[in-house]
Amino acid sequence: MIVIDPRSRTPIFEQIKEQILNLINTGELQPDDKLPSVRQLASELDLNVNTVKRAYQELETERVTYSLLGKGVFVSKTAVANKIVLENAEKELVRVLSSSKAKGISPERVIELTKLIYEKGDLND
Amino acid sequence: MIVIDPRSRTPIFEQIKEQILNLINTGELQPDDKLPSVRQLASELDLNVNTVKRAYQELETERVTYSLLGKGVFVSKTAVANKIVLENAEKELVRVLSSSKAKGISPERVIELTKLIYEKGDLND
């Protein structure tokens, strides 16, 4: 299930991309699985076809999916999605850690938060 | 010294805000210190006055600075800036750590990166 936050600053097509990548990464979407059609997803999310198309096309450019004219869009066999997700996630993590350092958060605090988040469940405060 | 990256996706006025907050947080700007005038900073950064004004006004709204008509803009006595910076930074850190967990980065990897970034200098790769 894909959910869009229209108020978010991150563009809708990027939200779609991220969530598809996550679905693949968690295994909910398997290699060669068919993605919802552009029209169907656009209809479900109450979006324009072009917006969904853009998300799909960028995913294809990144080799996460492949498309067959008239048939649909499918998850690539190669586990590129996983790599991309991990790479992006680590990139963002490094960025934020550097920023955290610059802004005065102690490394102990970082590790504390890390353990908290990883050992306990979600952050429900 | 404030540096603007025009290619960044984050708006210029936000870049200014962040860097001023950092200057205050690191102590380079002390309470009651005067910020560069809107016109001077705009001139230095080759920006329009309105852009700098917006950054300054938002900082004032957040109680980080106060302005005196005809005199200038000054750092608030109360260390609000520090709080704001830390709060925002920790909030983002938690968000990204949760996301890292969800996307399959191990806690060991997080701690490894943390130590790397905090012990060594910047990320120069």
Next chain:
DNA sequence: CAACTGTGATAGCACACCTATCACAGTTTT
């Protein structure tokens, strides 16, 4: 008085995102 401060208002431009629409190509279903 001149030159500096902040503030306010207005207008316009550029860009990115999104929508609307029509059209075409290929596949699947009936």
Next chain:
DNA sequence: AAAACTGTGATAGGTGTGCTATCACAGTTG
């Protein structure tokens, strides 16, 4: 074969945001 589905391409227009340009006003400083 026809209908209904798939992806794709092109074009146009709306909208919000960020930034600029400009003029004006208010207060402080030298």
